[in-house]
Amino acid sequence: MLTLYVHIPFCKARCSYCDFYLVTQKEHISAFFRALSTETAARSAELQGQRISAIHFGGGTPSFVPVHFLSEWLEEVAAHCTFTSDIEIALEANPEDLSAETMDELCAAGITRISLGVQSFIAEKLKILGRKHTATESQQVTAGALKRFGSVSLDLICGVPGEDLAMWDADLQAALSLRPRHLSLYMLSVEPKTMLHRKITKGMLTVPDDAVQAACYEEALRKMACHGYSHYEVSNFCLPGHHSRYNLASWMREPYLGFGPSAHSFLVTEEREIRTANVSSLTRYIAVPEDAVVFREELSAEERFTEKVFLSLRINIGLDVEFLRKENKLGDLVLKSIDQFTERGWILQHAGLIYLTDKGFLFADFIAEALIFG
Ligand code: SF4
Structure with a gap:
């Protein structure tokens, strides 16, 4: 799909x-x-x-x-x-x-x-x-x-x-x-x-x-x-x-295709995830529309991890604590951050997943950064 x-x-x-x-x-x-x-x-x-x-x-x-x-x-x-x-x-x-x-x-x-x-x-x-x-x-x-x-x-x-x-x-x-x-x-x-x-x-x-x-x-x-x-x-x-x-x-990192100037695409295969971007100029787009894609980047494992953490928190589908610990070598720091944010009332934990609270949504990016970088 x-x-x-x-x-x-x-x-x-x-x-x-x-x-x-x-x-x-x-x-x-x-x-x-x-x-x-x-x-x-x-x-x-x-x-x-x-x-x-x-x-x-x-x-x-x-x-x-x-x-x-x-x-x-x-x-x-x-x-x-x-x-x-x-x-x-x-x-x-x-x-x-x-x-x-x-x-x-x-x-x-x-x-x-x-x-x-x-x-x-x-x-x-x-x-x-x-x-x-x-x-x-x-x-x-x-x-x-x-x-x-x-x-x-x-x-x-x-x-x-x-x-x-x-x-x-x-x-x-x-x-x-x-x-x-x-x-x-x-x-x-x-x-x-x-x-x-x-x-x-x-x-x-x-x-x-x-x-x-x-x-x-x-x-x-x-x-x-x-x-x-x-x-x-x-x-x-x-x-x-x-x-x-x-x-x-x-936001759920499902594949999509973007058309038109400055549109982005996200291509996913079993092993690879690629982001592309079209040219951000209408003049250049109209001149060579068949070559609209001017940027192409395969995501590294680290970038995939970072995106997953940021996006899962923003849409609040629940972020797996085990996944965080396994993927992030700073497992102890992650756990400490989770406990601190729970005490402040910014996240709540349920069945091994963490979610942002209403207050936590105000600091969604800050929390994601802390979970990733310690
Ligand atoms: S300039 Fe156009 S795209 Fe920008 S906010 Fe106004 S209506 Fe929306």
């Missing part, structure tokens, strides 16, 4: 906090899809004989491109492999792109899941983030999407300059009142070279301190649990059966 990712690198405009690879020139869309088609044909051997359980259109803003391009590519890829009968085909979308007509077209194209970049229902926050939609648009589009698609996910951002617990609480309430099937709650990460970073560096804006951010995260965990959402990854919550199939598969 395999999942596919497609990177659609177009956005209407760059949001103030975003450092993703993307372009804002609409005139390159046709050339991009011609290149995507060429790349897919050139890599058809990787698809042959495979069963595909999920396809994820990410970006950028996949909802920004005309729907017929997506359906044509889906038909092309289906010619090389088999889609499972319950395949999840997910599309990341911005509220301002989704008219009722466009949502109908997306349904007809086979899209089963919409991931909406709502980010906030508060005008002030949306302005600081440089988003182009309003809270009302988000509410109307979410309601329309819930009627049409099997799964609807909303993204919210916390920790925006000027934000406090009351604002975050209002955002959570607004999102929960719509009853989406899935919520992704991200802490704002201020990336270098973004407009937001420049404003913060100049002292024009200030991000909330760690204590406020921690209180917001804890409040989110409490509210999600009260409303029946399961916490299946550091930032992701869902109603039963509505996890993101592509994301979960990649």
Whole structure:
């Protein structure tokens, strides 16, 4: 079984906090899809004989491109492999792109899941983030999407300059009142070279301190649990059966193929695990799409171990203490760390497995590092 990712690198405009690879020139869309088609044909051997359980259109803003391009590519890829009968085909979308007509077209194209970049229902926050939609648009589009698609996910951002617990609480309430099937709650990460970073560096804006951010995260965990959402990854919550199939598969280190500029792939055989990356330039991608893969690396045993520890803790599937001790030569140190974290209430142990507690999720990366490096 395999999942596919497609990177659609177009956005209407760059949001103030975003450092993703993307372009804002609409005139390159046709050339991009011609290149995507060429790349897919050139890599058809990787698809042959495979069963595909999920396809994820990410970006950028996949909802920004005309729907017929997506359906044509889906038909092309289906010619090389088999889609499972319950395949999840997910599309990341911005509220301002989704008219009722466009949502109908997306349904007809086979899209089963919409991931909406709502980010906030508060005008002030949306302005600081440089988003182009309003809270009302988000509410109307979410309601329309819930009627049409099997799964609807909303993204919210916390920790925006000027934000406090009351604002975050209002955002959570607004999102929960719509009853989406899935919520992704991200802490704002201020990336270098973004407009937001420049404003913060100049002292024009200030991000909330760690204590406020921690209180917001804890409040989110409490509210999600009260409303029946399961916490299946550091930032992701869902109603039963509505996890993101592509994301979960990649976090569980299952193989996937990525298409489009800057997309990554993870190839797994019995003995080898290989990560590859496509070129991060639309111009170069369009020029030689059949040679899109520019980076290829086989993971060493150490890298496989590190990834397993980091990812198992983030999705909280339980990390085998015995595995840790066996694979990590610093077995005693690992055991000591586990005991210390248990005493602090950051991890709990059950049936030979360790899990992060709600508090532990706040320090997931720190805990993983301590377990690996002692
Ligand atoms: S819509 Fe998403 S990908 Fe596009 S600029 Fe904004 S944050 Fe970045």
